[in-house]
Amino acid sequence: MAAKGLSLDKVTIALDGRVLLSLTRHVPPGSVLTVMGPSGAGKSSLLAYLGGFLDPAFSGHGRATVDGVEITALPAEERRVGILFQDPLLFPHMSVGGNLAFALPETVKGRAKRVRHVDEALGEVGLAGLAKRDPATLSGGQKARVALARVLVSQPRMLLLDEPFSKLDMELRQQMRQLVFSKARERGLPVLLVTHDEADADAAGGEVVRIGA
């Protein structure tokens, strides 16, 4: 029986034959592995490899499994890897509720049930009742929360965080960190966080890997 959580087995990113990073780690459900390093060290490529979007210029090897499922053997859309970037990237052509409904798995059937899921997810991040809103009319902090609610409602196996707090101002940043990490813990999602910011690593509380230094 495979271990619960995210396991990286010799996950290696190389550019033109030069190895940028190679990781073997286990991230238990609900905890965070923080990867820190200067730009160009391959942090974002690591996320891209796990998400299934590695640029053809790079090459990636190694296995990543979540709860025993080898996600690196699956196409991107079957990995169910939730990603948060530094921008909220809400789809501008859908309402807030539309964004969440788009993320909600098709296995949740029935109109009423889907609406309820969406409303609950918004309520969980303190945005109950905003489903009809145009995302462009929200504040920066609200957008970040919608992005979080959207990724959670998609029922991911794990979370990938690509410096998701770096564009928020100080106060919001602290709030969002707590919100994201507490939601991940609640649901037992393993999290891989890449960042420049030591404070992110402190707040995450898990193991920290420094690369390319």
Next chain:
Amino acid sequence: MLTRLGPPLTILLLTGPVAFGLAGTVLPAFGFLPVLGGTEWTLAHFRTLFLEPAIVTSAVLSLAAGLVTALVSLLAVMLFVAGWGGTRLFSRVQHMVSPLLSLPHAAAAFALALLIAPSGMLARLVSPALTGWERPPDLLIVHDPYGLSMMAGLIAKEIPFLLLMTLAALPQVPAQQTRMLTAALGYGRVAGFLLGVWPAVYRQIRLPVFAVIAFATSVVDVAAILGPTRPAPLAVRLVTWMNDPDLSMRYLASTGALLQLAVTATAMTAWLALERAGTFLCRLAIFRGMRLRQDAVVRGLSLGMVLLAASAVLAGLATLAIWSFSGLWQFPDALPSSFSLKTWITALPRLAAPLGTTLIAGLASTLIAGLLAVLCLLREEETGHRPGRGALTLLFLPLVVPQVAFVFGLQLFLIYTGTLATMPALILAHLVFVMPYAYLALRDPWHAFDRRYDRVAAGFGKARWRRILHVRLPMMTRAVLTMGALGFAVSVGLYLPTVLVGAGRLTTITSEAVALAAGGDRRVIGVYAFWQMLLPMAGFGIATLLPALIFRRFRGMQV
């Protein structure tokens, strides 16, 4: 994977017709045309060609038209961007000129003709007060033997084209910083731009410039409306031979098409020499550190040229519209003495069939071109390779080879397969010319799309095609519709491919309008030219209004 097919299919659809067409043109020139019993290689048909009266004059006219058009319109655009880029006036003029891009060449030519003819609007406005003319003067302005009004018509259309191509290339060079830098060094506005920015811009618009040369050396519709008649430019005579019921004329037409290729190639070679001369002058100016601060005259002239080109066409279009609604309109009255809907009412029933063909051919070719462009762009992302210079040249191939030289051969091929004058053949012929524009229009917005949206959607378990349909294309609605409008406008404006492939049985608004030119009924021409103007404009109108309407509730989707 379907995307894998994109690039090869596109290349095939672009180069196939050109290659087959050229072969079908070249072989009969040397006597090989089995359908007509020509199986022996001979050079005799070239002798026939050079015995044609004034054939050299025709060739020289075509050569001059190509070079003069390209040179004047490029100089006007270059100096205008140099002298006015970044100013408020510049963006105003840009907005005035842009719609002219979508106007078919033939409509612009009609507009100019009704403006400058001896009985045209300009003469009416100043007569008899200034000129004393009570009847139209006996002057050969339109159809002048040197082709000057034809060149003017071409220049008026190529200025918007080259201006928009230049504007598309500008963001890729640091124009603003360079302007500040050269100004700080004491260079005049124009000199600073020409020496500092232009070389990098020109490299990117070189293919469009060659497309202008190819088009102007071999133009048929503008030449038939404005050009000299005795003799006519080469391409016009070619089309007469090609459409001759005497099939043996096809040998002559083929040799003529080869001559056309030679004329266009000569014009391009001459252009290469001009480029050299330009580079030399640039280097000289840089070496001497010529500041050229006194550039007010040049700036004024360039602005005048661009404004003149745009306002002439716009005023001509207004004249066309008035003609289509006019009753009795005697010279030198500036306005008709009565207005009537009679021309419209009698013309409309006859318009139905060509309108239908125009719509079907335009929409189908644009749809296919758009699909292929999307497949190619998706494939580029998969492989991480942008197409190289070679692939882009292939893309432009149908635009830099004179249409008449390969569409004629393509026509033979279609006759051979029994597909001449069928809708699929017409759509294919239009596709060849729509495809390059569709790709170019979609390329930059496609690359500008933030692909992290795609990754986010994949994380939600959405398959690739659903991500494209639900996320990427909706977010790119505006760009996609603009591409569609441009492709449709290109198709509406196509004259020669329509005439040769439609073979008179499938006609479009443009081919009908040009056919009316000889008759000279200004009222009917007004109606047809009005539709020529209306269709592309409607396309761009939809491309602007529809996204605004669909996404009216989403502020992030507004411009």
